[in-house]
Each structure stands twice: as structure tokens, then as C-alpha cells.
Amino acid sequence: MIYYATSILLILIGMYAVLVKKNLIKIVIGLSIVDNGIHLLLIAIGYVKDGTAPIFSKPGLQASQMVDPVPQALVLTAIVIGLAVTAVALSLIIRLYDHHKTLNINKIRKLKW
Amino acid sequence: MNWLTIVVVILSIVLIIAAVFAVYQKDLLLAVIGTSAVSVVLSVLFYILQAPDVALTEAAIGVALTTIIFVITIKKTKRFEE
Amino acid sequence: MSRFIFSFVIFFLIWLGFTSTFHYQEVITGALLSLVLASLSYKSFTERGLFYLSPKRLFYILKYLAVFLIALVKANFDVAKRVINPKLPINPGIVTYHTTLKSDTAKMFLANSITLTPGTLTVDIIDDKLYIHWIDVKSEDPEVIYSEIGKDFEVILKEIFK
Amino acid sequence: MSPVHFIAIPLFAAFLIPLAGKVSKELVKIIPGLVLLYLSFVSVTLFPIGTHHPVVEIIAGFKPPFGITLYYGAIAAFLTTLITLIGFVIWLYSYKFIIREPIEKYYMLFMMLITGSTGIVLTGDIFNLFVFFEITSIAAYSLTAFLRDRDGAEAAFKYLLIGSFASTFFLLAIAIIYANVHTLNLADIAVKIQDVPVTTRLFVLILFLIGLGIESEMFPLNGWAPDAYSQAPSPVGAVFGGIVVKAAVYSLMRIIFLMFNSHDVLHFLLVMGIITMLIAEMSAMKQQQIKRMLAFSSIGQMGLVIIAFGIGTEPSVRAAMFQMFNHALIKSLLFFSAGYLVFHSGSKKISALDGLGHDKPITSFFFAFGALAIIGLPPFSGFWSKLYILLSIADAGLMVPVVLILISSIIEAVYYLRVVSRLYFYKEEATDVRRTPVSGLIAMGILTVVILLVGFYPNLILNWMTPAAADLLNKASYIKFGLF
Amino acid sequence: MRKVIAILLLFIIGYYSLDVLLKIPFGESAGGVGKHYLESTIKETGAVNSVTAIVVSYRGFDTLGEVTVLFLAATGLGAILYDKKAKKRALQNASVIVKTSSKIIYPLIALLGAYVFVHGHLTPGGGFQGGAIIATGVLLMFISYRSFETNHKALSIIESLAGMTFVTIGFAGLIYGTSFLQNILPFGIPGELFSAGIIPLIYIAVGFKVGAELTALLDNLLKTIK
Amino acid sequence: MIYIYVILIVLAIIFAALRGLLGPTASDRVVALDNLTTISTAGLVLLGFVFQRFIYIDVSLIYGVLSFVGVLTIARYLEGGL
Amino acid sequence: MILNIVGNILVTVGTVFLFLGALGIFRMPDVYSRLQAGTKATTLGALSTVIGVGFLQPEWIWKTLLIAIFIAISNPISSHALARGSYKTGLKPYMKKEGLDSYAEVEKEEVK
Structure with missing residues (x-):
């Protein structure tokens, strides 16, 4: 339960940053926090009480006492995608800063909404 | 109440505080340090949730690479929020 | 080769x-x-x-490790003493330490060892001068600084990197 | 030959291009063309097979709910053909149009965008859909900012922001679905989602509508589109209008028809489509820049498509597919010609186009042709699709949408004809001596010929649309084939 | 005003998502696909690590997509930050300690990265993590030495070749087996290094690719016009 | 026995996090982050022992290495290098 | 058995020092003193915890030793870099007595 609450809180905090903050880098930070929240949620969904990691590295491990590996695989992919999006966003920010000399969203004409 | 549960609760609180700190801080470098701390704690949580693969990835990408590219961007732009 | x-x-x-x-x-x-x-x-x-792998040097490396570990443990009790003491008995300052070591690697090991030994922290290293933050400055006399902070390490490191 | 080619070959080409760039610059430009030609060939040969009987390609040799599958049914066959053909034409146009460095990177991004969109169309797995969505989106962000000017970077950032918000919702939806049904295969989800509580399903539906609605330019979520279309290089505008949006709309419809096939959802879609269309057409009226106008027109057309899907009967879906086909061709033509018109006039403003019809007759002719086609005048293909949509709506007994569509068509006619009249009936002395390159003209010529051909023989395409519509509507067959 | 609207909106989202999430039982043993994967990982893929088996084998297509996404990010970043003028890292010298130590530590980090991606099917980690670790090692050199240069040509060749290898392995499955990315090699004894068929091969390709890509990405980001 | 370890480590995390929260300067917070990662590295090893899985040790190894690079980057930024 | 006892002692010592280190960075008055406390205590703490675990689980000892070695090398480096960085951002160390700052002159020369 605590995991669900934490992840939802993380998602909400991140979204708040994206919606309210005026600074471009702050917005990207918000996005990465949202991502983190969703990753935590997915892993929590796959958790099994008193389970162990889904790696058969020593004898005597039963499949029934392992946590669900699928969400973990999904999160691996999602983390990498998040990194890619962050990198592109930050490069765009560098470009924008070159042109406008500011990171404030209100001073950049079209980004207002 | 399991001792692990208590650890998790405390870590979650630290996590949330770090996230709020990252969002509210005017100094962008500190905000990035906040996100880095979020990743650090999150990685420990993944570990406790029996997902070492994910914990490892989060350590490699969240703690190191994301922080690094954020810091480089701040270096190339501006450190303080107006 | x-x-x-x-x-x-x-x-x-x-x-x-x-x-x-x-x-x-x-x-x-x-x-x-x-x-x-x-x-x-x-x-x-x-x-x-x-x-580095000649027997004599290996012996010195082991000796170095021993000295280092003892210093590390001492350093920790030192820190513990200061941290727990409610009055925080400290008198910090930055002092200059002259080293006679030549090799960069040796300097690096010296600096790291100094950082991990009681009450000292390497702030910077320029040529043969190490700038050290000392939590409890006893004296500003170079001789005292030398013998208080890094003499033990330097002697052994000199042997290793000779 | 298997449908995997559509995804793997362009990817291979994207990896190959940097190596080719070490050999010669010209090779970089040629490889994508060859690849797209090959893919068009594959798509045409596979087309009858897929239309006749869905081909389910398994990846890595695991049976459907466990491995990822590619579902190559009638609709996927149609869309992959569309994407590869339009992609080829766009390549032909880009050949001389993209002169700005780094050309190599442009083609790499372009190839990966093709990979992403064919992947969206083909995949039968929801997380795989997400991955391909991200591929398409990131390629689109980078291409939007390709010119590296002020406005381009702004538009791209805006697009990226909205896009990442969308992908967040999409991922959340996947997480909730997985938590409830413990499977990721679309067909399997369609079976198992019936047992999920209603509130959960509703929540997931909303998340999907937000997540996919952004790429398919649905009403409150299309703020990125005008900027992205107008700031990106012209061929990229055609890519957005002709490829990305089509794939996104398809995946949205696939998910809705598979998982939430109830009338309330469809009615909601209908309403959203109408709002999207009306607002977009009105905004298009006001635009001063030609590409922004085209962007809004594109949103309006997608609104029309969503309305037709929202009716949810077989004729309407068929008409919607037909409209998608026409729109892809015509909007590409418009973007191509507008690209050179802007290039010749040196300004993005509509008012700068005065008299170009005399100076650059061929390019202007293509623009006028496209404008007439998209309005829906009789001999062109646009006419038929609009007619069928109207007929199918009337069949369903809804008169209000018919009237609204007609009104919006009039608005559309007004603003397109305004541009065309500026091209031809205003006189200003010519200053520009540059020519439109032949490869660009050929690209536009191909599109014109196809549009005319379809205009005269609409059944040529329409016959193929019938199995496609059946494919989208028939959930049982999707489940049967998707799960073996 | 904007804040109030945002907070209200977030409350609604939060309320509903919590409502939905509370219906999901927490901590119950894996059902559906997950259970099947756990039970048949060793039998069907020969890998010991189920997560790796899923990432590379069962859902190998996702991984291909993931590799593409990173490649895309590196390419897009290169396109966005492209400049005709020559670029250099604007860097001030680091202290002797940092310089000397990064010289010593950097091959060790590379070794660690290699260890992680070679053992992807046995221990946590794999190609992505290994590649990321290697890139971090190179970054250590980047930030300590102004003059440390990677060979761009070599990097892009590694990137391309590794990507093409992945696709080729996929096609080999199509040609010699029945489907794309299908395993065509023997599984070996589970738990040994040389086992699990194509998984280590794919992870090695991915590791090289990700390492090269992330290095190029960081290099691009660090450089400015001087 | 394990209770004592856990309590001590959790307390350590709390103190480090508090220092990160209170500041006052950026350097202080980075110091806090650095310590947080070191404490977590040790904590992860201990947790791996509790869970009795050898493979978990990999995670803490990589965690330590990468957080070192992350902190070093931030330090280089503070120095004005980078 | 002996290994077990030694391991437990080491882990106990380690966690205690980890705690003291954290307390140190919490209580000390300025960055440099915090670094002093933080580096030394957490390094030994982590070292001894990690090696202690190695004693508790003898077959893990090689890897835990590696972690320990790495921590011992990397921690002082990062704290040195942080100290240097802090000084360059203009943070003067807290001093009870003025004039104990010999690094200030170097700074001044470099600025010129």
C-alpha cells in the first residue's frame, strides 16, 4: 500500500512541477520525477510478499516465491526511454537558451499556454 | 509491523521530501541534487522490492547519467531560476 | 611490456x-x-x-596498509570524540604541507591517506605543496605540520615509489 | 517475406547510414530511397495476403500471450502500404529539399520514424506499442527542431512536453492494465478486460484517450500541432500529416474498439471529433502563415476521421479509412508545394504568395490542385471520401454532424480558395529566379496522378477498404487470430 | 490561479488513480504471463535471470526498440546541437589527485561494465547497464582531462556495427528458424557463462552500442563552440 | 542483531537527509548526497546479506562506482571546471 | 563460528561509524569540517560493514573486498574534489582564529 501512495504522490509532485513551474529545466525535472513515480508503481505491482528476485542463481529457489519479472522488464525499457527523452529535452533547452538567453517560459513567446 | 516496512516508510518519506525539495528549490543545481537523491532512495526501494535489475539500472541511469546531463545543461545555461 | x-x-x-x-x-x-x-x-x-611487485615493495605496501588502517581507525575515534562532545572542540584552519614525493601516483596516495587520517583533509595540491584543512590546528610551523600529518605515510611511500 | 521487414529493414538502414556516410555523401541520400522502394514492393506483394487473411507473425518463437506478435491484418496491410508509399514520395521530395547539414542525421531520423510508425501499425502488444510510440515521438521532436532556429526549438520543446505527458499517461494505463489482467498482448487483454471493474476501465480509457489523443490531434490536446507543422521542414510536415497522425489514430481506434467497445465511448468520440473539426477549421481561417493554416486544416480533417470512426458502423469506418488515405496523399501534396512556395517567396506569410501563380506555374498548380482536392470538389478523390462519410452518418440517422461537416467544408473552401486566389489573381513582379528541383516536381506529380486516378475510380481503393473496416470492427476475429 | 487549478486537477487525478490502485491486490503471487515466464525461463531460453530472458528473448522486440530509442536520442541530440564550427570542451584543469585517480579508475570501470554486460543472463544487469557504466567511465576522463578525445569515427562505426549485428541476429532467426529474433544456438548448461543461446550475444552488441552512443551523447553535450 | 544495524543505518540516512534539506550552501548538500550514497552502498550490502542473495552484491558495487562519478561531476561543476 | 562473531562485530562497528559520520555532517559548523567527519567516519563505516558481511558469508568475501577497496579509493577523492570545489565557489572555512588560511593566497594569485 505504502508503495502505491508514494508513487502516486511522486507522480503528482512531478506533474505539479510541469504544470506550474516557469523554468524549463524545472519542467524537465518534473517530468523525470513523474517517470520515477510510474516506475515505482510498476515495480510495486509486480511485488510478491516475501518473494525474492526472479533470478535462479542458486539451487532451491522456487518459481512460486519469486516476484513478477514482467514489470521489471518493462521498467528497464521505460527507464532507458526516459533517459532518451530527457537528453533530447535538455539539448532543446540548450538551443533555446542560445536563442533567448533565458530559461523562463513566459519570456519565450510561444511556449505559453 | 515488520522492520522492513518501517524502513520502507522512512525511505518513502525521505523520497517525498527530496522530490518536494527538488520542485521547490530556486537554485537549479540544488534541484538536480534533489532529483539525484530521489533516484538514490528509489534505487534502494527497488532493491527492497526484490528488483535488483531495476535498482542497478536506476543507479546507472538515474543517479549517474541523468544527474550528469542535467549538471552539464545547467553549466551551459543558467544556474538560478528567475 | x-x-x-x-x-x-x-x-x-x-x-x-x-x-x-x-x-x-x-x-x-x-x-x-x-x-x-x-x-x-x-x-x-x-x-x-x-x-611494484618486487618482494621488498610488497612488504612496504603491506606495511603501508597496516599503518593506514590504524590511522583510519584512530581518525574515526577522533571524529567520534568530536562529534559526540556537545561543545564541538575544534579549531579549524588550512595549512600548507610540503612533500618530497615526486610521482603523481605517490602524491595521490599521500593525499588520500591524509584525507582519511585524523583531523585532516586535502583541499588542493599544487606542485609539491599540499593544502590541508586541519580540524584542530596545533601549530603553523612546517616541521610540526610535517611530522604531525603525513610523516609516517611519506616515509613508506618513498620506499614504494623509489 | 514477412511483415517484420517493415520494422527491421528501415532500422537496419538507419544503422547503416552513418557507415555509408563515411564512404560517400550521395550514398546517404540514396539508401533510404532504395529501402523505401523495397518496402513499397514488399507491402504491395504482401497486401493481398494480409487483406485476405490476417497474418500473425510471432517474434522470437514464443506463442502469442507470451511473446510479442505482429498482427498483419487488412487494416495493417493498408496502412503499411500507405506509409511506405508516402514515405517514398517524401524521400523523393527531400532529396533536393533538405540541403541543411547534418543531412545524414536527417535521413537516420526519417528512417527511424518510418520504423516507429510501421511498428505502431503492426504490433499486437501494448507495451511494444508504447515503445514504438516513443520512437516515433522522439524522432518527430528531433525533426521538428531540425532547422535549429528559434521557433523550431520552441515548437519542438512544446511538442516534447505535451508528448512526454502523453507517454506518461500511456505508461500509467499500461501499468494499471497489467496489474489487473497480467498480460500485455492486445488480443489477450481484450478477452480478459471484461472482468475488470468498470471504474478501472473508465480510468484506463481516459488515460488512453489523453495519451494517444495527443498524437492523433484530438481537441484539447492538439496545441503542439500548428507549431510543430509550421516550424519543421516541409517534408517533415508531410511526415506528420501523412504518417504519424495516421498511425496514432489507428492505434487509438484499435484500442478503443478492442477494449471499450461501447456506444457511450463512440458517442464521446463523435462529440470530440466534431469539436476538434469546428475549432480547427475556424482557427485555420484566421491564420496568416500558410503552413499553420495547413496544420489546422489537418487537425480539422482528423476531426472528420474521428467523427466517422465515432459512428462505428461498417460503412462509416470504411469511409474513415478512405478519408485517411486521401488526406495522407493530399496533405503531403499541399505541404510539398507549400514548401517550395515558401522557399520561393522567402516568407511564411500567406500575403507574400501574391502572384506566384504566374512566376512558378507548376508548383502553384500543384498547390491549387491539392486545395481543390481537399475541399472535396467532384473529380478529385477527396470528394468521394467526404461523400461516403456523409452518407454513412446520414444512414446512422444523425443529421447534426452532417450539417456541421458541410459547414466546415464551406469554411475550408473559403480559406483554401483565398490562398489560391492570391496565387493567381494578384499581380506582383517576379524576383526569384530559382527553380523547383525536378525530384520535388516528380514527387508532387506522382501524388497528383494518384489523386486523380482515385478520383475517377474510387472503387479501386474502396474495394480494399471493406475488409479493412471489417478487420477493425470484428473483435472476435482479432482475438481468434491474435491468440491462434 | 494557475496553481489552484493545477492542484485541483492533480487532486482529481490522484483521487481516481488511488481509487483504481486500491482495487489491485498488493503482494500476491504473480499470475498470468509472469507466472508462465518464471516457470519456463530456464527451459525455454536457458537463461538464469528471468528478467533478462524477458527483456532479450520473450520481449526481444522491445529491446530492439529500446536500442533504437537511445540511438535516436544520440542522433537527435547530434542534429539539434550540430554546428559547423569546431567544438571543444571548455574545461579547467582538475587537480592532480582527480587526474591521477581517474586514470587509474577508468579502466576498472570499463572492466566492471564489461563484466555487467557479459553476465547479463546470470546476474542483475545487462547490455544497457554495462554500456551506461562504460560511458560513465569515459565521462570520468572527459571531466578530468581537457585533451582527452574519443575517436568519433570509431565510435560511430561501433554504434552502427553493433546495431546492425542486432538486426542481423534477428534475421538469422528468421532464416534458420521460424521467426525473427528466434534463438538458433544451443542453450548450454544454465548458470554457466556460455549458455542461454543468443542472449549474451545480443547483450554484448547492446553493450557496445549503448556505450558508444552514450559516450557520443555526453561528448556532444559537453562541447561548446570556442 | 539486525535491528540494531537497521536502526543505526536508518538514523544515519535521516541525518544525512536532514543536512541535505537544511543546507545552507550547495556544497553542504552535495556532501550530504555523497554520504547518503556511501551509507546506501553499505546498507545495500547488508540488505543483500539479509535477503541471502549473492547476486545482489553486484548492485551495490555498481551503485558505489556510479554515484562516485556523479558526485565528482557535481564537484567539478562547483569548481568551475567542466 | 569465530567468523560469525568477527563479522557481527565488524558490522556493528561499521554501522555505528556510519551513524556517527551522518551525525557529524549534521552537527559540524562548515563544509570542510563536515567533509572531515563525513569522509572518515562513513568510509570506515562502509568498509567495516562491507567486510563484516564478507565474514558473515565467507564465499562473498572477494566481492565485498573489492567494494571495500573501491570505497577506500573513491571516497577521499570525491571529498577532496568537493573541498576544492567548495573553496573555489568562495566558501571560506569556519575558523576560531583568523589567518589560519594558507590556501587563500594561492586563490588570489590564480585570480590574477
């Missing part, structure tokens, strides 16, 4: 530590990887190579 072999040996040992097994497949892979890595990076990895 000796540098190459030295780095190969070190990498291979570390690989064995990573895998913690002597299974033939792991050993083969490790040897191959260490070979490739060593050939790529032996020039930057070490300056002297096998030179």
Missing part, C-alpha cells in the same frame, strides 16, 4: 574478484577481456609496471 603485464595481472585479479569463481569459461573470458583492456589502457593505467 612490464607495464602491460602488470595491468593485465591487476585486471585479471579484479575480474576474478567480480566473478568469485574459477570456472574455466569465466577464466577464459576474463583473460581475454583483461588482455584487450590492458592493451588499450596500460599506458595510462600505470607508470612503472611490474616494478
Whole structure:
């Protein structure tokens, strides 16, 4: 339960940053926090009480006492995608800063909404 | 109440505080340090949730690479929020 | 050549530590990887190579480790003493420490050791001067500084890197 | 030959291009063309097979709910053909149009965008859909900012922001679905989602509508589109209008028809489509820049498509597919010609186009042709699709949408004809001596010929649309084939 | 005003998502696909690590997509930050300690990265993590030495070749087996290094690719016009 | 026995996090982050022992290495290098 | 058995020092003193915890030793870099007595 609450809180905090903050880098930070929240949620969904990691590295491990590996695989992919999006966003920010000399969203004409 | 549960609760609180700190801080470098701390704690949580693969990835990408590219961007732009 | 072999040996040992097994497949892979890595990076990895592995130096390295560990433990009790004491008995300042070591690697080890020993922290290192933050400055006299902070290490390091 | 080619070959090309760039610059430009030609060939040969009987390609040799599958049914066959053909034409146009460095990177991004969109169309797995969505989106962000000017970077950032918000919702939806049904295969989800509580399903539906609605330019979520279309290089505008949006709309419809096939959802879609269309057409009226106008027109057309899907009967879906086909061709033509018109006039403003009809007759002719086609005048293909949509709506007994569509068509006619009249009936002395390159003209020529051909023989395409519509509507067959 | 609207909106989202999430039982043993994967990982893929088996084998297509996404990010970043003028890292010298130590530590980090991606099917980690670790090692050199240069040509060749290898392995499955990315090699004894068929091969390709890509990405980001 | 370890480590995390929260300067917070990662590295090893899985040790190894690079980057930024 | 006892002692010592280190960075007055407390205590703490675990689980010892070695090398480096960085951002160390700052002159020369 605590995991669900934490992840939802993380998602909400991140979204708040994206919606309210005026600074471009702050917005990207918000996005990465949202991502983190969703990753935590997915892993929590796959958790099994008193389970162990889904790696058969020593004898005597039963499949029934392992946590669900699928969400973990999904999160691996999602983390990498998040990194890619962050990198592109930050490069765009560098470009924008070159042109406008500011990171404030209100001073950049079209980004207002 | 399991001792692990208590650890998790405390870590979650630290996590949330770090996230709020990252969002509210005017100094962008500190905000990035906040996100880095979020990743650090999150990685420990993944570990406790029996997902070492994910914990490892989060350590490699969240703690190191994301922080690094954020810091480089701040270096190339501006450190303080107006 | 000796540098190459030295780095190969070190990498291979570390690989064995990573895998913690002597299974033939792991050993083969490790040897191959260490070979490739060593050939790529032996020039930057070490300056002297096998030179470090002579028995005399090995003895000094062990001695160094012992001195270092004792200093580390002392340092910790020192920190503990200061932290727990409610009055925080400190008198910090930055002092200059002159070293006679020549090699960069030796300087690095000296600086690291100083950082981990009681009450001192290397702030910067310029040529042969180390700037050290000392939590409890006893004296500003270079002689005292030398003997208080890094004499023990420097003597041994000199032997190792001679 | 298997449908995997559509995804793997362009990807291979994208990896190959940097190596080719070491050999010669010209090779970089040629490889994508060859690849797209090959893919068009594959798509045409596979087309009858897929239309006749869905091909389910398994990846890595695991049976459907466990491995990822590619579902190559009638609709996927149609869309992959569309994407590869339009992609080829766009390549032909880009050949001389993209002169700005780094050309190599442009083609790499373009190839990966093709990969992403064919992947969206083909995949039968929801997380795989997400991955391909991200591929398409990131390629689109980078291409939007390709010119590296002030406005381009702004538009791209805006697009990226909205897009990442969308992908967040999409991922959340996947997480909730997985938590409830413990499977990721679309067909399997369609079976198992029936047992999920209603509130959960509703929540997931909303998340999907937000997540996919952004790329398919649905009403409150299309703020990125005008900027992105107008700031990106012209061929990229055609890519957005002709490829990305089509794939996104398809995946949205696929998910809705598979998982939430109830009338309330469809009615909601209908309403959203109408709002999207009306607002977009009105905004298009006001635009001063030609590409922004085209962007809004594109949103309006997608609104029309969503309305037709929202009716949810077989004729309407068929008409919607037909409209998608026409729109892809015509909007590409418009973007191509507008690209050179802007290039010749040196300004993005509509008012700068005065008299170009005399100076650059061929390019202007293509623009006028496209404008007439998209309005829906009789001999062109646009006419038929609009007619069928109207007929199918009337069949369903809804008169209000018919009237609204007609009104919006009039608005559309007004603003397109305004541009065309500026081209031809205003006189200003010519200053520009540059020519439109032949490869660009050929690209536009191909599109014109196809549009005319379809205009005269609409059944040529329409016959193929019938199995496609059946494919989208028939959930049982999707489940049967998707799960073996 | 904007804040109030945002907070209200977030409350609604939060309320509903919590409502939905509370219906999901927490900590119950894996059902559906997950259970099947756990039970048949070793039998069907020969890998010991289920997560790796899923990432590379069962859902190998996702991984291909993931590799593409990273490649895309590196390419897009290169396109966005492209400049005709030559670029250099604007860097002040680091202290001797940092310089010397990064020289020593950097091959070790590379070795660690290699260890992680070679053992992807046995231990946590794999190609992505290994590649990321290697890139971090190179970054250590980037930030300590102004003059440390990677060979761009070599990097892009590694990137391309590794990507093409992945696709080729996929096609090999199509040609010699029945489907794209299908395993065509023997599984070996589970738990040994040389086992699990194509998984280690794919992870090695991915590791090289990701390492090269991330290095190029960081290099691009660090450089400015001087 | 394990209770004592856990309590001590959790307390350590709390103190480090508090220092990160209170500041006052950026350097202080980075110091806090650095310590947080070191404490977590040790904590992860201990947790791996509790869970009795050898493979978990990899995670803490990589965690330590990468957080070192992350902190070093931030330090280089503070120095004005980078 | 002996290994077990030694391991437990080491882990106990380690966690205690980890705690003291954290307390140190919490209580000390300025960055440099915090670094002093933080580095030394957490390094020994982590070292001894990690090696202690190695004693508790003898087959893990090689890897835990590696972690320990790495921590011992990397921690002082990062704290040195942080100290240098802090000084360059203009943070003067807290001093009870003025004039104990010999690094200030170097700074001044470099600025010129």
C-alpha cells in the first residue's frame, strides 16, 4: 500500500512541477520525477510478499516465491526511454537558451499556454 | 509491523521530501541534487522490492547519467531560476 | 611490456574478484577481456609496471596498509570524540604541507591517506605543496605540520615509489 | 517475406547510414530511397495476403500471450502500404529539399520514424506499442527542431512536453492494465478486460484517450500541432500529416474498439471529433502563415476521421479509412508545394504568395490542385471520401454532424480558395529566379496522378477498404487470430 | 490561479488513480504471463535471470526498440546541437589527485561494465547497464582531462556495427528458424557463462552500442563552440 | 542483531537527509548526497546479506562506482571546471 | 563460528561509524569540517560493514573486498574534489582564529 501512495504522490509532485513551474529545466525535472513515480508503481505491482528476485542463481529457489519479472522488464525499457527523452529535452533547452538567453517560459513567446 | 516496512516508510518519506525539495528549490543545481537523491532512495526501494535489475539500472541511469546531463545543461545555461 | 603485464595481472585479479569463481569459461573470458583492456589502457593505467611487485615493495605496501588502517581507525575515534562532545572542540584552519614525493601516483596516495587520517583533509595540491584543512590546528610551523600529518605515510611511500 | 521487414529493414538502414556516410555523401541520400522502394514492393506483394487473411507473425518463437506478435491484418496491410508509399514520395521530395547539414542525421531520423510508425501499425502488444510510440515521438521532436532556429526549438520543446505527458499517461494505463489482467498482448487483454471493474476501465480509457489523443490531434490536446507543422521542414510536415497522425489514430481506434467497445465511448468520440473539426477549421481561417493554416486544416480533417470512426458502423469506418488515405496523399501534396512556395517567396506569410501563380506555374498548380482536392470538389478523390462519410452518418440517422461537416467544408473552401486566389489573381513582379528541383516536381506529380486516378475510380481503393473496416470492427476475429 | 487549478486537477487525478490502485491486490503471487515466464525461463531460453530472458528473448522486440530509442536520442541530440564550427570542451584543469585517480579508475570501470554486460543472463544487469557504466567511465576522463578525445569515427562505426549485428541476429532467426529474433544456438548448461543461446550475444552488441552512443551523447553535450 | 544495524543505518540516512534539506550552501548538500550514497552502498550490502542473495552484491558495487562519478561531476561543476 | 562473531562485530562497528559520520555532517559548523567527519567516519563505516558481511558469508568475501577497496579509493577523492570545489565557489572555512588560511593566497594569485 505504502508503495502505491508514494508513487502516486511522486507522480503528482512531478506533474505539479510541469504544470506550474516557469523554468524549463524545472519542467524537465518534473517530468523525470513523474517517470520515477510510474516506475515505482510498476515495480510495486509486480511485488510478491516475501518473494525474492526472479533470478535462479542458486539451487532451491522456487518459481512460486519469486516476484513478477514482467514489470521489471518493462521498467528497464521505460527507464532507458526516459533517459532518451530527457537528453533530447535538455539539448532543446540548450538551443533555446542560445536563442533567448533565458530559461523562463513566459519570456519565450510561444511556449505559453 | 515488520522492520522492513518501517524502513520502507522512512525511505518513502525521505523520497517525498527530496522530490518536494527538488520542485521547490530556486537554485537549479540544488534541484538536480534533489532529483539525484530521489533516484538514490528509489534505487534502494527497488532493491527492497526484490528488483535488483531495476535498482542497478536506476543507479546507472538515474543517479549517474541523468544527474550528469542535467549538471552539464545547467553549466551551459543558467544556474538560478528567475 | 612490464607495464602491460602488470595491468593485465591487476585486471585479471579484479575480474576474478567480480566473478568469485574459477570456472574455466569465466577464466577464459576474463583473460581475454583483461588482455584487450590492458592493451588499450596500460599506458595510462600505470607508470612503472611490474616494478611494484618486487618482494621488498610488497612488504612496504603491506606495511603501508597496516599503518593506514590504524590511522583510519584512530581518525574515526577522533571524529567520534568530536562529534559526540556537545561543545564541538575544534579549531579549524588550512595549512600548507610540503612533500618530497615526486610521482603523481605517490602524491595521490599521500593525499588520500591524509584525507582519511585524523583531523585532516586535502583541499588542493599544487606542485609539491599540499593544502590541508586541519580540524584542530596545533601549530603553523612546517616541521610540526610535517611530522604531525603525513610523516609516517611519506616515509613508506618513498620506499614504494623509489 | 514477412511483415517484420517493415520494422527491421528501415532500422537496419538507419544503422547503416552513418557507415555509408563515411564512404560517400550521395550514398546517404540514396539508401533510404532504395529501402523505401523495397518496402513499397514488399507491402504491395504482401497486401493481398494480409487483406485476405490476417497474418500473425510471432517474434522470437514464443506463442502469442507470451511473446510479442505482429498482427498483419487488412487494416495493417493498408496502412503499411500507405506509409511506405508516402514515405517514398517524401524521400523523393527531400532529396533536393533538405540541403541543411547534418543531412545524414536527417535521413537516420526519417528512417527511424518510418520504423516507429510501421511498428505502431503492426504490433499486437501494448507495451511494444508504447515503445514504438516513443520512437516515433522522439524522432518527430528531433525533426521538428531540425532547422535549429528559434521557433523550431520552441515548437519542438512544446511538442516534447505535451508528448512526454502523453507517454506518461500511456505508461500509467499500461501499468494499471497489467496489474489487473497480467498480460500485455492486445488480443489477450481484450478477452480478459471484461472482468475488470468498470471504474478501472473508465480510468484506463481516459488515460488512453489523453495519451494517444495527443498524437492523433484530438481537441484539447492538439496545441503542439500548428507549431510543430509550421516550424519543421516541409517534408517533415508531410511526415506528420501523412504518417504519424495516421498511425496514432489507428492505434487509438484499435484500442478503443478492442477494449471499450461501447456506444457511450463512440458517442464521446463523435462529440470530440466534431469539436476538434469546428475549432480547427475556424482557427485555420484566421491564420496568416500558410503552413499553420495547413496544420489546422489537418487537425480539422482528423476531426472528420474521428467523427466517422465515432459512428462505428461498417460503412462509416470504411469511409474513415478512405478519408485517411486521401488526406495522407493530399496533405503531403499541399505541404510539398507549400514548401517550395515558401522557399520561393522567402516568407511564411500567406500575403507574400501574391502572384506566384504566374512566376512558378507548376508548383502553384500543384498547390491549387491539392486545395481543390481537399475541399472535396467532384473529380478529385477527396470528394468521394467526404461523400461516403456523409452518407454513412446520414444512414446512422444523425443529421447534426452532417450539417456541421458541410459547414466546415464551406469554411475550408473559403480559406483554401483565398490562398489560391492570391496565387493567381494578384499581380506582383517576379524576383526569384530559382527553380523547383525536378525530384520535388516528380514527387508532387506522382501524388497528383494518384489523386486523380482515385478520383475517377474510387472503387479501386474502396474495394480494399471493406475488409479493412471489417478487420477493425470484428473483435472476435482479432482475438481468434491474435491468440491462434 | 494557475496553481489552484493545477492542484485541483492533480487532486482529481490522484483521487481516481488511488481509487483504481486500491482495487489491485498488493503482494500476491504473480499470475498470468509472469507466472508462465518464471516457470519456463530456464527451459525455454536457458537463461538464469528471468528478467533478462524477458527483456532479450520473450520481449526481444522491445529491446530492439529500446536500442533504437537511445540511438535516436544520440542522433537527435547530434542534429539539434550540430554546428559547423569546431567544438571543444571548455574545461579547467582538475587537480592532480582527480587526474591521477581517474586514470587509474577508468579502466576498472570499463572492466566492471564489461563484466555487467557479459553476465547479463546470470546476474542483475545487462547490455544497457554495462554500456551506461562504460560511458560513465569515459565521462570520468572527459571531466578530468581537457585533451582527452574519443575517436568519433570509431565510435560511430561501433554504434552502427553493433546495431546492425542486432538486426542481423534477428534475421538469422528468421532464416534458420521460424521467426525473427528466434534463438538458433544451443542453450548450454544454465548458470554457466556460455549458455542461454543468443542472449549474451545480443547483450554484448547492446553493450557496445549503448556505450558508444552514450559516450557520443555526453561528448556532444559537453562541447561548446570556442 | 539486525535491528540494531537497521536502526543505526536508518538514523544515519535521516541525518544525512536532514543536512541535505537544511543546507545552507550547495556544497553542504552535495556532501550530504555523497554520504547518503556511501551509507546506501553499505546498507545495500547488508540488505543483500539479509535477503541471502549473492547476486545482489553486484548492485551495490555498481551503485558505489556510479554515484562516485556523479558526485565528482557535481564537484567539478562547483569548481568551475567542466 | 569465530567468523560469525568477527563479522557481527565488524558490522556493528561499521554501522555505528556510519551513524556517527551522518551525525557529524549534521552537527559540524562548515563544509570542510563536515567533509572531515563525513569522509572518515562513513568510509570506515562502509568498509567495516562491507567486510563484516564478507565474514558473515565467507564465499562473498572477494566481492565485498573489492567494494571495500573501491570505497577506500573513491571516497577521499570525491571529498577532496568537493573541498576544492567548495573553496573555489568562495566558501571560506569556519575558523576560531583568523589567518589560519594558507590556501587563500594561492586563490588570489590564480585570480590574477
